[in-house]
Amino acid sequence: MCVYIYIYIYIYIFGLGIRNEAGQRLIEFCQENALVITNTLFQQHKRRLYTWTSPDGQHQNKIDYILCSQRCRSSIQSAKTRPGADCGLDHELLIAKFRLKLKKVGKTTRPFRYDLNQIPYDYTVELRNRFKGLDLIDRVPDELWNEVRDIVQETGIKTIPIEKKCKKAKWLSGEALQIAVKRREAKSKGEKKRYKHLNAEFQRIARRDKKAFFGDHCKEIEENDRMGKTRDLFKKIRDTKGTFHAKMSSIKDRNGMDLTEAEDIKKRWQEYTEELYKKDLHDQDNHDGVITDLEPDILECEVKWALESITTNKASGGDGIPVELFQILKDDAVKVLHSICQHIWKTQQWPQDWKRSVFIPIPKKGNVKECSNYHTIALISHASKVMLKILQARLQQYMNRELPDVQVGFRKGRGTRDQIANIRSIIEKAREFQKNIYFCFIDYAKAFDCVDHNKLWKILKEMGIPDHLICLLRNLYAGQEATVRTGHGTTDWFQIGKSTSRLYIFTLFI
Known part of the structure; x- marks a missing residue:
């Protein structure tokens, strides 16, 4: 009271x-x-x-x-x-x-991005020269990759400029700003009629400038759409309308209490993700780790195809090396990556960097304070995608024989849009002949995150896939590590035991 x-x-x-x-x-x-x-x-x-x-x-x-x-x-x-x-x-x-006394907040280090539109010639020359001095024969895959990674990182930081964020364009013209100055002077002098006239003039010119500004933006958007420049199209749309990003300023713990401290938030994300990808204790993998009956060696043409087919302009993994830094080297990069992939193929041992993932929480519907209301997008090393594409191509011939023709999604040339068209046709026929029709839709919660690896290896064995390929997969998923990148920095690295995010072999369970 x-x-x-x-x-x-x-x-x-x-x-x-x-x-x-x-x-x-x-x-x-x-x-x-x-x-x-x-x-x-x-x-x-x-x-x-x-x-x-x-x-x-x-x-x-x-x-x-x-x-x-x-x-x-x-x-x-x-x-x-x-x-x-x-x-x-x-x-x-x-x-x-x-006046407030605020707690000093440490500056979070964000991963920098290379300006990939301005890769200088010096980068390719220096990297080619350093690659020539590499010993590519009889090397441990992890040791060889670490040396290649360090060379690319050092050369990239030294020669490639960092991508700078473009300043937001201002749509008010110089004429409008001059009238605004005169309007302020008229108001300070108490000239009401002149102020009213200048205010109306300012509003008219401001509307004209704004219309012209957004008109030019729309023309650029239409031109990008006409030319098929999808990346530039959506970038211009985001710049024009702005994009809302839900801030992870606080998060709830498992008991529903709000956490606001940076370290507490990071620990909560690590706890949640570890629990999500935790492997069952009673389901141990007893694999010995090495197969002597090997499949045919990897060819350089396979490495070249895999490297060229990797999508560009994608966020890099934990090593911070985008695929463009390898693609620009062409045959020199193919030779080095072929050597790494061939050593992995023979020893069935993967570099630890290639078994690491960086999880990015993306908010979806619901309360953004709940960890369960986030998608966890995994970023992996771009160099590892070369080996993964080769391995997936080798597996594809076996999988295509087992998967039914009605299976779509995660298959080349078989999208879900065809099935949607089929469903629509069935509905139209059912209405025409006044027949009942029933559909069953099943949504697998955390489908890619809860696959039991041992059951997956068993299915692959029953499908007749060679032991060598299964061994490569088992060793890839054994000892996986991950970190979560939050708005307050990244968490510590931790082990994960359930995930099939690297290859689309989840379709075997459907």
């Missing part, structure tokens, strides 16, 4: 005019929510109190307010209007000055 009286007294003493019914409702709202009306706390001259002026300039009232929590009352230093501010409205600019 004392709190309410305290707020009521401060509102009543330094207000302006007679309080009406709306003002009384505002006071009641503040009492119920323990709020303070800041621009009634300080004694000011009348010209610092009113927030609205009638069109004829004869009446001034206070109808705009800044509210804050009562616990922040001591942080408010002043609250007043600035009648001379050039807002172009009949309302005055209301300003509150406050």
Whole structure:
């Protein structure tokens, strides 16, 4: 009760005019929510109190307010209007000055991105020269890849410029800004007629500039659409309309309590992801790890095909090396990657970097404070995609023999759109002949995240897939590590035991 009286007294003493019914409702709202009306706390001259002026300039009232929590009352230093501010409205600019003691937040390190449109010739020359000095014979895959990775990273940082974020274009023209200056001068001198005329002129020119600005953007969007430049098309759309990004400022723990500290948030994400991909303790993998009966060796033409077929302009994995840094080297990169892939093929041992994933939480529907309401997108090393594409191509011939013709999705040349067209045709025929029709839709929760690896190896064995290929897959998924990249930095690396995100062999379970 004392709190309410305290707020009521401060509102009543330094207000302006007679309080009406709306003002009384505002006071009641503040009492119920323990709020303070800041621009009634300080004694000011009348010209610092009113927030609205009638069109004829004869009446001034206070109808705009800044509210804050009562616990922040001591942080408010002043609250007043600035009648001379050039807002172009009949309302005055209301300003509150406050001072807060905030906790120092450490700067999070974001992975930088190379400007891949400006890869200099110096990069290719230096990297080719350094690749010539590599010993590619009889090397451990992990050791060879680490040396290649370090060479590419050092050369890239030294020679390739970092991608800079483009500044947002301003649509107000110089003519509009000059009129805005004249309008401000007219207002400060009290020239009401001239101010009114300049304000109308400013609004007219501003509307014209805005229309022209967005018109030019739309023309660029249409041109990109006509030319088939999908990447530029959607980039221009995002720049024009802006994109909302849900901020991960806080997250709930397993008991529903809010976590706001950076370290607590990272630990919660690690805890959630570890639990999601945790392997069953009773389901151990007893694989010995090496097969002596090998499939035919990998050819350089396979490596070249795999490298060229990898999609560009994609986020890189934990090593920070985009595939474009290899593709620009052409045959020199093919030779080095072929050597790494061939060593993996013979030893069935993968570089640890190629078994690591960086999870990016992407919010979906629902409360963004719940970890379960996020997609976890996995970023893997682009270099590992070369070996994965070769391995997937070798597996594909066996899988195509087993999968039925009606199976679509995750298969080349068989999309779900064809099935949608078939369903529509069935519905039309059923309505024509007045027949009942029943559809069953099954949604597998966390489908790619909950595949039992041992059952998968058993299915592959029953399908007649060679032991060598199965061994490569088992060793790829054994000892996988991951980290979660949050808005507060990345978590520690941790083991994961369930995931088929690297290859689309999940279709075997459907």
